[in-house]
Amino acid sequence: MKNGEFEENVTFNLSDIVQYISNNIVVKNILVRNTCVIQVLLFDFGKVQVYKKSPFSRFIYIIEGKAEVVINKNSTFMQKGSSILIPGTVNSSIEANQPFKMICATIKND
Secondary structure, eight states: OTTOSSOTTOOOOHHHHOOOOTTSEEEEEEEEOSSEEEEEEEEOTTOEEEEOOOSEEEEEEEEEEEEEEEETTEEEEEETTOEEEEOTTSOEEEEOSSOEEEEEEEEEOO
């Protein structure tokens, strides 16, 4: 699908569709538009995703497990149900101290 891997107006269960892969970060696009991308990401233990400064902010929601989010060298430890908004104007990273699943909405700043 051009706008993501999931059909609009169709119910889906992310837990059934996405599975961890050893020593990887799994990314599934839910919705892809010019100003917004919604993805589910699964991080195996030890994996790190680094983000450089950009015109995009990121909303992170932890579905399962625990994650470490580093924004401008300041660590925040998150667990299931936690959310954070990461401004695009800073360097950041998301680190897996244990396997975890998250939803990431990347939104273009005005």
